[in-house]
Amino acid sequence: MTNSAVREYVEANRERFLDELKELVAIPSISTLSEHQADLRHAAAWLAAHLREQIGMDTARVIETGGHPLVYGEWLQAPGKPTVLIYGHYDVQPVDPLELWKTPPFEPTVVGENLYGRGAVDDKGQMFATIKALEALKATGGFPCNIKLLIEGEEEAGGASIAQYVQDHPSELAADCALILDTGMVAKGVPTICYALRGLTYLEIEARGAGHDLHSGSYGGIAPNPIQALAWVLADLKSRDGTINIPGLYDTVRPLSEQERATLERQSKQLAPGLMQAAELHALPGEAGFSVLERATARPTLEVHGIRGGFVGQGAKTVIPAVATAKISLRLVANQKPDAVLELVRQRVAELAPEGIELIIHEHHGGEPVEVGLDAPVLQQAVAALEEEFGHPVEFERGGGTIPVAALFAAVLGQPVVMMGFGLADDNVHAPNEKFYIPNYYHAIRSVAGFLSRVGG
Amino acid sequence: MTNSAVREYVEANRERFLDELKELVAIPSISTLSEHQADLRHAAAWLAAHLREQIGMDTARVIETGGHPLVYGEWLQAPGKPTVLIYGHYDVQPVDPLELWKTPPFEPTVVGENLYGRGAVDDKGQMFATIKALEALKATGGFPCNIKLLIEGEEEAGGASIAQYVQDHPSELAADCALILDTGMVAKGVPTICYALRGLTYLEIEARGAGHDLHSGSYGGIAPNPIQALAWVLADLKSRDGTINIPGLYDTVRPLSEQERATLERQSKQLAPGLMQAAELHALPGEAGFSVLERATARPTLEVHGIRGGFVGQGAKTVIPAVATAKISLRLVANQKPDAVLELVRQRVAELAPEGIELIIHEHHGGEPVEVGLDAPVLQQAVAALEEEFGHPVEFERGGGTIPVAALFAAVLGQPVVMMGFGLADDNVHAPNEKFYIPNYYHAIRSVAGFLSRVGG
Numbered sequence: 001m002t003n004s005a006v007r008e009y010v011e012a013n014r015e016r017f018l019d020e021l022k023e024l025v026a027i028p029s030i031s032t033l034s035e036h037q038a039d040l041r042h043a044a045a046w047l048a049a050h051l052r053e054q055i056g057m058d059t060a061r062v063i064e065t066g067g068h069p070l071v072y073g074e075w076l077q078a079p080g081k082p083t084v085l086i087y088g089h090y091d092v093q094p095v096d097p098l099e100l101w102k103t104p105p106f107e108p109t110v111v112g113e114n115l116y117g118r119g120a121v122d123d124k125g126q127m128f129a130t131i132k133a134l135e136a137l138k139a140t141g142g143f144p145c146n147i148k149l150l151i152e153g154e155e156e157a158g159g160a161s162i163a164q165y166v167q168d169h170p171s172e173l174a175a176d177c178a179l180i181l182d183t184g185m186v187a188k189g190v191p192t193i194c195y196a197l198r199g200l201t202y203l204e205i206e207a208r209g210a211g212h213d214l215h216s217g218s219y220g221g222i223a224p225n226p227i228q229a230l231a232w233v234l235a236d237l238k239s240r241d242g243t244i245n246i247p248g249l250y251d252t253v254r255p256l257s258e259q260e261r262a263t264l265e266r267q268s269k270q271l272a273p274g275l276m277q278a279a280e281l282h283a284l285p286g287e288a289g290f291s292v293l294e295r296a297t298a299r300p301t302l303e304v305h306g307i308r309g310g311f312v313g314q315g316a317k318t319v320i321p322a323v324a325t326a327k328i329s330l331r332l333v334a335n336q337k338p339d340a341v342l343e344l345v346r347q348r349v350a351e352l353a354p355e356g357i358e359l360i361i362h363e364h365h366g367g368e369p370v371e372v373g374l375d376a377p378v379l380q381q382a383v384a385a386l387e388e389e390f391g392h393p394v395e396f397e398r399g400g401g402t403i404p405v406a407a408l409f410a411a412v413l414g415q416p417v418v419m420m421g422f423g424l425a426d427d428n429v430h431a432p433n434e435k436f437y438i439p440n441y442y443h444a445i446r447s448v449a450g451f452l453s454r455v456g457g
Numbered sequence: 458m459t460n461s462a463v464r465e466y467v468e469a470n471r472e473r474f475l476d477e478l479k480e481l482v483a484i485p486s487i488s489t490l491s492e493h494q495a496d497l498r499h500a501a502a503w504l505a506a507h508l509r510e511q512i513g514m515d516t517a518r519v520i521e522t523g524g525h526p527l528v529y530g531e532w533l534q535a536p537g538k539p540t541v542l543i544y545g546h547y548d549v550q551p552v553d554p555l556e557l558w559k560t561p562p563f564e565p566t567v568v569g570e571n572l573y574g575r576g577a578v579d580d581k582g583q584m585f586a587t588i589k590a591l592e593a594l595k596a597t598g599g600f601p602c603n604i605k606l607l608i609e610g611e612e613e614a615g616g617a618s619i620a621q622y623v624q625d626h627p628s629e630l631a632a633d634c635a636l637i638l639d640t641g642m643v644a645k646g647v648p649t650i651c652y653a654l655r656g657l658t659y660l661e662i663e664a665r666g667a668g669h670d671l672h673s674g675s676y677g678g679i680a681p682n683p684i685q686a687l688a689w690v691l692a693d694l695k696s697r698d699g700t701i702n703i704p705g706l707y708d709t710v711r712p713l714s715e716q717e718r719a720t721l722e723r724q725s726k727q728l729a730p731g732l733m734q735a736a737e738l739h740a741l742p743g744e745a746g747f748s749v750l751e752r753a754t755a756r757p758t759l760e761v762h763g764i765r766g767g768f769v770g771q772g773a774k775t776v777i778p779a780v781a782t783a784k785i786s787l788r789l790v791a792n793q794k795p796d797a798v799l800e801l802v803r804q805r806v807a808e809l810a811p812e813g814i815e816l817i818i819h820e821h822h823g824g825e826p827v828e829v830g831l832d833a834p835v836l837q838q839a840v841a842a843l844e845e846e847f848g849h850p851v852e853f854e855r856g857g858g859t860i861p862v863a864a865l866f867a868a869v870l871g872q873p874v875v876m877m878g879f880g881l882a883d884d885n886v887h888a889p890n891e892k893f894y895i896p897n898y899y900h901a902i903r904s905v906a907g908f909l910s911r912v913g914g
Contacts, residue, residue, distance in 0.1 A: 032770070032771060032772030032773060032774065033770065033771060033772065034771065093774060094768065094770060094772075094774055096768070096770065097670070100669060100670075156774075157772060157773065158773065184675075198674070198677075200775070202773045202775070209738070210736040210737055210738050211736065211737025211738075212557060212736075212737070212885065212888050212889055212890070213554070213557075213887070213888040213889065214736055214887075214888060215858070215886045215887035215888060216758070216760045216762065216786060216788065216857075217655070217788070217856070217857050217858025217859060217886075217887075218641070218732075218753065218857055218858065218882070218886065219732070219736060219753065219857075220655075220753065220758040220760045220786075220788045220857060221699070221743050221744065221752040221753050221756055221758035221760075221788070221857070222732070222741040222742075222743050222749050222752050222753045223736055223738060223741065224738070224740065224742055225760055225761055227691075227761040227762075227763070227764050227783070228691060228695060228760070228761050230688070230764075231687070231688040231689075231690075231691035231692045231761070232688075232691075232692050232697055233688075234684075234685060234688035234689075234692075235688045235689050235691075235692035235693075236692075238685060240689055240811060242678070275675075275676070275679070279667040279668065279669075279671055279676060279680055280667055280668025280669070281666070281667050281668075281680060281681070281813060282813065283681065283812050283813040284679040284680065284813070285679075285681055285811070285812040285813050286678050286679050287678065292679050295678040295679050296675065296676065296677065296678050296679045299678055301673070301677040301678035303673045303677045303678075303682055303685070303775070303777055304682055304684040304685050304688070304766075304767065305673065305684075305767050305768050305773075305774055305775055305776050305777070305778075306684070306766065306767035306768040306769040306770075306774070306776070306778070307684050307687075307764050307765065307766050307767060307769070307781065308764065308765050308769040309761075309763065309764050310761065310762050310763035310764060310784070311551065311553070311762050311763040311784060312763040312764070312765040312782075312784070313489070313490065313551060313553065313763075314489060314490060314491070315489030315490065315551075315614060315821070316489060316614065316615065316659045316762075316784065316786070316821040316822060317489065317550060317551055317613075317762055317763070317784075317887070318657070318659070318760070318762055318786055318887060319762050319763070319887055319888065320760055320762070321762075321763070324764065325769075326684070327767070327768060327769070327773065327774075329673065329677075329773075329775055331673065331674070331677045331678070354697060354742070355740050355742040356738060356739065356740040356741070356742050364772070364773040365773060399674070400673075400674050400675055400676075400677060400678070401672070401674025401675065402674060425675070428669065429672045429674075429675065430670070430671075430672035430674075430774070430775065430776055431669050431670040431671060431672060431776070432669055432670065433669070
């Protein structure tokens with residue numbers, strides 16, 4: 001059903017489509033760092049102008065928020081046809097450690113079949129593929145259905161603004177389904193639909209001891225040490241066998257069916273070698289009794305993302321620091337609630353404070369887990385579009401990551417959420433040398449066009 | 458016995474003595490940071506020139522080493538009189554966290570009765586007091602005994618150069634006793650002689666997981682996390698009850714006599730409130746069954762001095778880092794050997810490596826513990842000089858810190874080591890806002906002069 005005209009249009013505009021993406025990736029729109037505020041506005045304005053001038057949406061505008069702006073575009077000139085709400089994000093992760101990048105993160109560089117740069121795949125590349133699909137449709141016969149497009153700039157920073165906006169504007173965003181390209185493929189050449197995502201609660205634990213740094217010659221053996229305290233707390237929160245020791249945490253986890261567990265076990269055998277290779281690991285340790293993919297997508301986890309305290313310069317300093325901090329997050333699965341989990345963590349951490357140490361919790365952000373029913377007609381239309389594009393059966397997978405807005409679209413707007421992913425395991429998402437496998441950029445453009453054509457009938 | 462002429466000379470030169478010390482403290486001679494190499498040379502040259510021109514030593518020179526230079530001075534024109542080898546160090550600790558300093562660390566500032574600045578008391582202030590004592594003696598009748606003076610620039614960085622030098626030049630450094638001013642007082646107004654010091658072994662544990670940073674959305678629950686690994690290792694090395702879990706570590710610890718333990722318990726009652734107040738602490742937790750001072754001076758300890766890994770910037774990043782490191786040290790007591798302890802730590806850490814994590818140990822430096830017999834005549838001469846100066850009985854104490862050269866003087870040169878200390882508990886040694894209580898500067902000058910006069914008979 002994919003229009004051969006769309007194929008030809010994409011082929012004819014191959015280079016320009018890539019150049020435009022490079023232009024977008026070159027904008028250092030890191031949402032968690034305040035010094036990049038102007039870059040985020042630049043990216044938003046660039047996208048709004050592009051939607052207006054290049055794609056021909058009815059309307060395309062930057063929406064101010066308390067944080068980074070949203071970009072909203074719409075084309076609603078197909079009365080009687082369904083409406084698809086397309087979501088993406090233009091913000092990216094920080095780039096440190098910068099010294100591990102082989103090419104500068106904001107100088108997008110093609111090496112072989114890959115485009116390297118921060119945001120190349122997460123999510124600028126995938127998000128921009130939806131826009132290029134719209135362009136191809138518009139240029140070859142017009143949009144087949146009504147389109148709403150909502151792009152945020154805080155996905156990597158908690159997404160508070162879009163969460164507020166979705167809750168405040170349900171009728172403006174009303175649609176028959178949502179389409180999100182922000183996930184991955186189980187393997188190169190295997191079209192993949194993600195039907196479940198994990199939630200998240202992110203926090204920082206600050207351990208405070210003395211009023212100032214002390215000398216271990218005078219205080220070694222008698223003063224509380226905030227780094228040692230964090231070590232005890234982190235070790236008590238998670239055992240060496242991968243169990244998270246937070247009373248109540250596992251109580252609300254929905255048990256998987258035997259069939260789901262078997263699928264995850266099969267996918268684990270298929271994917272574990274690639275996951276190990278991509279990470280340069282010889283083992284994937286974790287909670288006993290669960291397959292690799294079950295642990296990575298269907299079990300709650302606790303990970304430490306950063307820790308700092310005391311003297312970390314060159315050489316030796318025998319200080320007992322006054323303070324140390326650790327950033328941690330828990331990934332959540334249905335039916336865990338971020339706020340409830342945060343409260344469990346608070347209670348547990350309070351119990352674990354060693355003598356003489358004050359533990360302070362700083363809350364960052366959370367996101368709900370999401371699961372989408374496989375029987376929705378739009379999901380079947382996505383399957384058809386992907387299978388035509390790839391000539392390979394679709395694999396359904398659970399994602400280990402978090403797209404808080406997917407839960408909002410499902411819960412607040414009541415829309416089935418279609419998540420087609422085009423990232424590969426070795427795309428270095430959130431890490432140095434992030435890349436997008438360029439053939440997947442064009443696959444994504446054509447798949448989205450095929451999907452929208454099917455939705456439009 | 459202290460010459461009243463010495464008292465008058467010190468009084469008449471009060472301001473100049475303080476100004477000269479400020480000049481020395483202003484030199485940022487941080488031995489562990491390579492960018493300060495020129496500052497260390499500057500400090501050494503300044504001292505050698507001062508000894509030659511101002512103090513009138515026979516010889517005073519900078520001695521090149523593989524690391525930072527030594528300063529050596531001597532005056533040997535009192536045949537038949539004893540020789541005293543005076544030791545000090547001109548290097549200082551790093552100053553971070555700089556933002557906690559109320560005055561710039563290398564702009565020495567007098568506030569009330571204190572001189573603030575890095576090195577004000579450790580050890581520039583105390584070391585320079587010995588030099589000013591020599592000046593006062595020279596100006597008021599001449600040196601009462603033979604003098605050798607050896608000042609190093611690597612005390613805070615392991616002291617490898619002086620260790621080598623002492624071993625290579627025993628006859629050049631031959632003396633009847635050594636005098637070190639690099640310790641503290643049990644309380645303001647209470648003259649204190651330190652008769653035991655702890656040793657040290659310092660190392661860094663590097664935990665390596667994946668080949669690059671990973672995204673916890675993809676790898677949370679399956680990838681080894683180097684920060685979590687360090688937390689497990691640190692928690693396994695030291696229990697919440699303060700016990701160090703390294704097999705064999707306690708085997709070589711010399712048990713204290715009941716009298717020593719009783720003295721430490723008495724001193725603990727006296728000193729614990731001040732130690733807590735100075736550190737702004739409400740508890741001094743640690744190994745059960747041992748008094749505060751026994752834990753701080755006569756028990757081995759393990760402290761984490763610094764830790765780093767992953768994302769520690771502003772905001773949130775859901776990374777699983779590839780690497781994390783912790784700097785730790787163990788303070789040692791008689792009869793523990795730094796090299797043997799390091800080997801025990803290596804063995805234990807190797808056992809503790811979690812699956813998928815490589816633990817690499819980087820060795821920094823070590824120092825032997827030392828204990829001095831209380832019956833040596835020079836120790837009694839030091840007692841007499843201090844009791845005359847302070848009008849208060851001397852307190853004998855064990856020090857919790859490490860002066861590796863003291864062990865060398867005792868072991869290699871066979872000299873009794875006299876350690877008079879003039880630092881106070883709230884002097885913020887090794888921490889921001891280091892200071893020297895100025896009256897103690899003059900006490901130190903007069904006490905050293907009184908001691909040398911007594912040694913000279």
